[in-house]
Amino acid sequence: MKQFPTLTVTNHPLIQHKLTYIRDKSTSKREFKALIDEVGALLTYEITRDLPLTAVEVETPLQKTECHKIDDRNLVIVPLLRAGLGFVDSIQDLIPNCIVSHVGMYRDHVTKEPVTYYTNEMHNPGEKSFIMVDPMLATGGSAVAAVDFLKASGARDIRFMCLVAAPEGVELFAKAHPDVPIFAAALDEKLNEDAYILPGLGDAGDRLFGTN
Numbered sequence: 001m002k003q004f005p006t007l008t009v010t011n012h013p014l015i016q017h018k019l020t021y022i023r024d025k026s027t028s029k030r031e032f033k034a035l036i037d038e039v040g041a042l043l044t045y046e047i048t049r050d051l052p053l054t055a056v057e058v059e060t061p062l063q064k065t066e067c068h069k070i071d072d073r074n075l076v077i078v079p080l081l082r083a084g085l086g087f088v089d090s091i092q093d094l095i096p097n098c099i100v101s102h103v104g105m106y107r108d109h110v111t112k113e114p115v116t117y118y119t120n121e122m123h124n125p126g127e128k129s130f131i132m133v134d135p136m137l138a139t140g141g142s143a144v145a146a147v148d149f150l151k152a153s154g155a156r157d158i159r160f161m162c163l164v165a166a167p168e169g170v171e172l173f174a175k176a177h178p179d180v181p182i183f184a185a186a187l188d189e190k191l192n193e194d195a196y197i198l199p200g201l202g203d204a205g206d207r208l209f210g211t212n
């Protein structure tokens, strides 16, 4: 039996190849962002695999035919600020009509607990599909709190996409939200004493935005 039934690790060779450069501390900020974009697009391909399709009629230059569309105007991408922003460009490139609804949360450096500082109002959340995005699932505190917020707002159909997950975070998240599938590029070894993922990639937000 799978250790974490709600976790899908997409260890496609291209993703593993790019993740190697993402992890490397000598990768520049510019390359880091470009690689996050590329892996974000590849993970989006996987996480949207089971989205329902609706039949539509289209007229090609030759004849009418039945084609299929996803309900992109009811698909909501929820980046967990800040680092989740790193995935937004690639998803919007692939699905330009999606809605982007931000949740601002940071992990208190002392307590390691998530602190919410920004949320967007939700309209008809029960009718929408949500993909929450954040490169890092460490203790899982931030992701659990963000999904708590989405569910309290009325969201029901939620998926979570990250780059690197720690076993501790997957366990906490799966306990709190067993109905929310997690898609990751890697399941790493463990957390260190500062709740950073090992081997991880360091602080994703700092590497994306040049802060520290």
Ligand code: PRP
Pocket: 080, 081, 082, 083, 084, 105, 106, 107, 108, 112, 114, 134, 135, 136, 137, 138, 139, 140, 141, 142, 143, 169, 195, 203, 204, 205, 206
């Ligand atoms: C990072 C990361 C996650 C969170 C994961 O954000 O982007 O949101 O930590 O840690 P957790 O699973 O232990 O909650 P951070 O709080 O560093 O904020 P930032 O995105 O603004 O850098």
Ligand code: URA
Pocket: 083, 136, 138, 195, 196, 197, 198, 200, 201, 202, 203, 204, 205
């Ligand atoms: N947040 C990060 O950005 N990196 C970690 O390893 C843990 C939390």
